[in-house]
Amino acid sequence: MNAPMKLSVLSTRAANNDQQIRLGGKIRAGIKVLTKAAQNNPKAVSLYNDGVEKRHKFTDIEKRIKDATGIANPMFPRNTPFFNVAASDFGMPEIAALIVDTYGEVRTEHSPRKQLYRFPVVFHSDDLNAVYPNQFKRHGMEPHYESHYGEDGERYCRYLPPVSDQQAAEVRARRIKKVMRREKVVRGRCDPGSCHEFGQGQCKFRGRLLFYVPGIPTTGMLGMETSSEYAAEGIWSDLERIRDALGTIPRSNPNKPGAPIFWITKSLEPRTYFDEHGKKQSGFQWVPKLQADIDIGALLSSGKVLALPSAHTPVAWLSQPKGMPDAVLLPPADATPVQPEGQGAPDVNDQLDQLIEEMGLDQDTVMQYFDVKIAQSWENDPAHVETAIKMLEPLKRLGNECAAKLIGLSVRVSQIGIEPRDFNAYAFARYGKGYTAKIDVLSRIEAEIEALAKLPREAAIAQVRQIDTAAQAA
Incomplete structure (x- = not known):
């Protein structure tokens, strides 16, 4: 008779710790570049160039620039055909350089430096939930x-x-x-x-693909995180199809001993999305993709096919409502050193950054404001960014202080769950036409909204609508 398995304190703690896996490092799908305001600051340019050259994490570079220059939001994300490999994302920083040196390429049409455009991977399990754990998460609140x-x-x-x-x-x-x-x-x-x-x-899809990279020494698995449901669905579907056909996710290449089977790369693909008016639009995006160098037909003809239980369908499949926009391609940019002088005409992102800076607005609040008013991932679509600029211009005419109050109020009422039309009717019923240009009135409304936030959501909504209804009856 087999002896019962012995449990230890550590095995019990590990089992009860939501099965969080400690990574040996991360490979990221995108990069960040300097805003127009930061490009005009020599100190910011110097810190950015130094950080990129040393392959520091972009969040770390951004913090150094904020601390040294006082620029609140000096960087914004850019979609690129290559992956970002930062030394600070690895327990052993030299691993980042080894990955790029081993699998990196120079493609001058995108960057004069060696960049990671694709890399081989080995998956540790046939359980897709273990290979690509995914969930919805709400952060910041x-x-x-x-x-x-x-x-x-x-x-x-x-x-x-x-x-x-x-x-x-x-x-x-x-x-x-x-x-x-x-x-x-x-x-x-x-x-x-x-x-x-x-x-x-507020709550978004989060997925993390887990793998080992051949030829890269590490005890922990490497990971690539993404909030792109489209990319997650593609990789999951490819792995599921191969696993269901072969009965396993292969770890060695039967036709080419020693050669990788799976590669992660990026593909420029057309994307369909809906704008804030519900109109169908299209654009392009560099999307992480799984490629497989394997003759499935030959393996199937061998008759060695096993049946495996199905994994849970990723949360992405069950999440996307109709009309939810996807990101589209931003103008190409690379992480090469930038110069503060000799720049071409600023793109729409730079124009928006400059307008936000001129108005003295908090960029995080502005981003949330347009998430509510336009669409999620609006900042990745130049047409949406142009819309954002047009929406800020009339607010600017009210005065920067009033504009900041109105933007903050819109974000706050959205967090509480109050519909914009209900809030507007509430404010108009209490303070009349022209309240948007009165800073003292906006301050009072701000205090009232914070009081409503302490109530249960349904009670807060009911109180707002009650005031509007009473005003209409009067």
Whole structure:
């Protein structure tokens, strides 16, 4: 008789830790470049060039520029045909250089430097949920909701409840030094089609493809994170098709011993999306893709095909509502050193950055404002960026201070769950025509909205609509 498997403290902790995998490093799909304002700052240019040359993480480069120059938002994302490999994303920084040296190429039409356009991968499991774990996540707001599959196979929304004042007082009274681990609470079923947070763009798809790269020494797996549902669906479908046909995700090439089977690359593909008016548009995007160098027909003819249980369909398949826009290609840009002088005509992103800076607005708030007013991923579509510029111009005529208040109010009421038309009717009913140009009135409305935010969502909405209804009756 086999002896029962022995459990240890570490195995139990690992099993209860949501199976989070510690990565040996990350390969990122995109890069960041300097805004027009930052390009005109020699210190920002110097820090950017130095960071890119040393393959620092773009978030780290951005922080150094903010600290040194005071520019609030010096960089913005750019879609590129190559991947970003930053030394600071790896436990051993030299691994980043080894990956680029081993698999990088120089394609002068995109960049004069060696860049990672494609690289081979080996997948560690036949379980697609282990190869490409994915979920919905809400960050930047409390609570941090996340999707999770229960034992019944259904997808649920859960969160970590905050420590109450009573719990904190008990910890202090009992002089507890090691606070007990809090358990996550199930909020209900995760249904993006009826989810307020998903509809407002607060909760988004997050996926992480896990793999090893041949010839790259590391104990931990490498990962590539993406918020692109389109890319996730493509890679998942390709792996599922191969696994279902062969009974496994191959780890060695039967026809070419020692040669890789799978490669990750990028492909420039046409994308269809809907603009803020519901009109169908099209554009192009560099999309991460899976390529396979394998003769499936020959393997199938060998008769060695096994049946494997199906994995959970990724959350992306079940999430996308009609009319949800996808990102389109931004003008080509590379991570090569930039010069503050001799620039061509600024593109629409630069024009928007300059307008935001002139108005003294907080760029994070502005980004959220246009997420609500235009569409998710609006910043990746030049037509949407032009729309954003046109929307800011009349706000600027109200005065920068009033514009900032109105933008902040729009974002806040959206977070609470109040419809824009209800908010506008509420403000007009209480303060009349012209309230948008009165800073003292906007400050009062701001305080009222914060008071409403403390109420349950349904109660806040009902109170706003009640005031509007009362005004109409009068």
